[in-house]
Amino acid sequence: MKTRDHAQLEIAADLVVLTVREAALQVLVITRGKKPFLGRHALPGGFVREGEDIDDAAARELKEETGLDRIDLEQFAVYGKPERDPRGRVVSVSYLAIMPDLPLPTAGSDASGAGWVAVDKVRGSLAFDHDRILDDAVERARRRLELTTVATKFCPDEFTIGDLRSVYEIVWGETLDPRNFSRKVINTDGFVEPTGGKRMPATGRPAALYRAGAATTLNPPILRTA
Template identity: 55%
Template structure:
């Protein structure tokens, strides 16, 4: 092994998920510069000056896609440090997971030629992302799936107010499995502080009016709502 200090550059990358057209979709950019010019990648870039990692993530999100990080749930995913992950040299990246409800069509900024939403399933099946972004995307997907089991994060994907059916569809799209409507309703409405009834209803052309809910104050889902392990990978959406 080599000795001495490595010259390291620091970057941030973002795995940004939303549910559009009843599919889990991820925001990708077409790279405008080498390496991998013209190839699709996760939004991201270099850490600047006195920035924190989170500040860099929010800035890169705006510069590359014109999306406001204040609209999203944003959390650190993990750090990737494989010496061979970037052909430009030793580049260590910290990835962030960002989630939002039916986010708008992005506009590419100065650092990207194009920015667009793509179904996660298609991206994983094709495996065409630059750098190690396919690995980062899979890690982000598994984090999102796991958090649905024990936190209230699923409601982030719903525009308030929402129905139980709309919330169930979020779970089905992200987990990639169908869920029994009655069982889902029973478990989620009994979870302490998870949902708040609004007392209002949404009418439709068929069936009874659907009760409307808003997000509760509880950050954790108690008891947890566990997915079937054999169905947890690798599909995403329908």
């Protein structure tokens, strides 16, 4: 009877942390301080230690490499192509966070640098298979805006529908029709609530102010046009 060869695996955790900064969708990246891919941009992450829970490893690697912690991380995919890491067979459990008001990171561990970079500028240049992981994470974040009220977290306590539309346009990467978007938002139960106030622009008509509503999911969803 033929004996089957079982793969000897290393398990890693890789993290995609997205935010809206400077009117762009930005991702947290490190600059690798060691081989392979020395000096290249990569997503934060690293190997799971003996006896360590994968979720704990993800949080530890994020703090060690960037100094950021207390961030809600969601597992979203597993990557395991045999050639994805030149050091051997490595399976990555990947995590996503999309959050506002995140501070500047501080590099540490085996990262020689860490910072926020616009997704459009860094896409196509990441080490390992992190471009694919980033693409999948961005698509998941865009889908989250379709189904949940997360976009309101990127607005001030009181905001206009135009402010909210800007978040959608930045994350989705498309221009939205203002009237159609406003109609969808206002007709979605629990998405936003009017404050009764108005913002006076330098030119043009006053804009009504809203606050986040009580809902966490959107029913019906607000779907992309593309």
